[in-house]
Amino acid sequence: MSNTTTNRLHFIDAIRAFAITMMLQGHFVHALLAQDYRDRSNIIYACWEYFRGITAPTFFTITGFVFVFLLLKKQDLGLKNPRVKKGVSRAIKLICWGYLLRLSFYAVFTGTINPSFFMVDVLQCIGISLLLLIVIYALGHRLNLRFLQYIFLAIGILVFLFQPLYHNAELSYLPEPIANIFTGHYGSVFTIFPWFGYVCFGAFLAVIFKRFGQQTRFYSFITSLLFLCGFLLIFYSSDFLILLNDLTGFSVFKSVAYNNFLYMRLGDVFILFASFVLLKKIFRSDLISDIGSRTLSIYIIHFFILYGSWFGLGLTKFFSRDLSGIQAIFGAGLFIVTVCFIVLYYY
16 A cells, blocks of 8 residues: 555544544533533633534545545446445444434333434434435446546535525425435434535545545645635635625525535535645554544444433433533543543443
8 A cells, every 4th residue: 555545544534533532522511511601702612612513514524535435446346346335234234323322212112112213313314325425426437537526516515505495394295204314394413415415525525535646746735725725615605605696696595605504614624624634644543543443333332321322321311411611521531531442442
């Protein structure tokens, strides 16, 4: 394996490790911090809340990047690509775990199913996203990589652009478990849209890295480009959308601009991505690689410890919104260490 490829895998594992640890502390603090400390005028809490919002977009973007990058390593095999079969198996596993973690054994023992069981969360969303990526690959694997790259980019842009049209749609003509996949109206946290948009942007980056990653100056170029695109998305995407609204008269541009969290968060992801690419040479720790490669196990274990899952006997049962700021900070650190220790050295 070339040094370039090795570095690339190290920085991807580092981003995944960063995202999963951010998720651990974010869920812990959000679930257990007392209401009195949730003050957005407090600079510490405001910064924490902002950076917590980067976690999910980063996770979905990296999901698309890793899966498509590995898929394209053997693109010439088409549908015989072993990554297709592995991807389907992985997707089904994620979807099953997503529903199982929300199952209440108490409800089952009383002959019912808890309503939250049918709500779609991050695991189901990632699993369905992988299946959609496989469908796109199946339809376009014969295409030149350049065209495949633009297909992913176009889908990502359109999914974000039409978010006001499908957000919280009732979809009453669909069975509620199916409707939960597409709309948050019934309580789902991570619906397939708009989050699949981040997956597509990650896939778009994967094609770029696959096409040009072996070139000498690629990493310095892509780092600068990602920093620039991230800056523009954070500070100027809303103004650009308003301009498009004025030029075209399509009110959807204005609707997105007035609630422009998707493109702005994408800017955050690009800057985070660029930062890890820039510092890729320092991410050669086996511990970082292990954490980054075991995100599913970490997610499952954290869910049981924090939320109780099947039995409801998690930390939230005893300390929900009960910790002071200092307690939440030290508790989150201990929570991260405990979960990672269980996964890496026991589970």
